[in-house]
Amino acid sequence: MPHQVGPSLAVALLILLVLALAASWWSRLRLEKSLAAAAGRAVIQLGLVSLIIAGVVGRVGWSLLFASLMFAIAVFTSTRRVGAPRAWPWAALAMAAGVLPVLLTIFLTGAVPFNGPSIVPMAGIIIGGVMNGHSLAGRRVFGSLRDEYGSYEAALSIGLTRPQAIGEVSARHLPEALVPALDQTRTVGLVTLPGAFVGVLLGGGSPLQAGAAQVLVLVGLLAAESITVAVAHRLIKQALLLPPDLAESLRP
Known part of the structure; x- marks a missing residue:
């Protein structure tokens, strides 16, 4: 983590970006423009956010408002990623069901x-x-659900309801959503030292304090993501949280 913002940081960022672009060009990934744009956005966005955070962290009310803004952007981003922007209220419900109890705890x-x-x-x-x-x-x-539409129809044909038929197809794929969180938790300290641990150490905390902070974050993430995935799956089975094409095709 850089101790100061200056020419050395700019040089390091430039070299790292060149390495990423070179790897993309060499392997013919054709992601050079996307990589450069992503890096540029990261610099601009984090610069602006750093200035905003410096102004809001002094007051609880402003901090809560900023957290709410982050949540709104997360809902917008996720619904776009899954192709269901019109279902954003249900996505917000699923995500809030994971975020709120964890933060309250x-x-x-x-x-x-x-x-x-x-x-x-x-x-x-x-x-x-x-x-x-x-x-x-x-x-x-x-x-x-798109690839195994025949299985969905077969489930309906034997008398299952629409939620049951959707669940027959989707349930076995759902655990994959938690694989990154599980892998991060299982390998923490052995393969990686995540941000919370490093942040506490750089902030002057002891290794024990850093470890406690990281465990709290990892278990909190497991709880939040598990709840979100479970609630989202329930909403999917009820045909509330679906992209337009699936909302049209998955009829009882």
């Missing part, structure tokens, strides 16, 4: 102090996790 138990500097990063981590979990679940389940 973390703050009400006193595991993390309820103040601006804690609200923004904790909310950002948990919201980011449920966004990824929801997106993975949606993409995998919706893809399976």
Whole structure:
């Protein structure tokens, strides 16, 4: 992590971007424009967000408002990823079902102090996790419902209801949405040292404090993503959280 913003950081970023572009060109991935655009957006967005966060963390109210904005952007992003932008209220319900109980538990138990500097990063981590979990679940389940439409029709033909028929196709694919969170939790400390651990160490905390913070984050992510995926699946089976093409084709 850079200790200061200056020419050395710019040089390092430029070299890293060149490496990414070279790898894409060499392997003919044809992602050079996307990689450059993503890096540029990251620099601009994080620069702006850093300035905003510096102004909001001093007050709990502003921190909560900023967390709400992050949640709204996460819902918008995830519904676009899964191709169901019109179903955003149901996606928001599924994601809120994962985010709220986890954050309430973390703050009400006193595991993390309820103040601006804690609200923004904790909310950002948990919201980011449920966004990824929801997106993975949606993409995998919706893809399976399109590819295995015959299985859905077969389930209807033997007398199953629409929710039951959808579940027959989707249930076995659903656990894949939690694989990244499970892998990260299983390998923490052995393969990776995630951000919360490193952040506490760089902030002057002890290794024990860093480990405690990271465990809290990882278990919180497991809980939040598991709840979100479960609620999203229930909404999918009820044909509430579906892309337009599936909402049309998956009729009882």
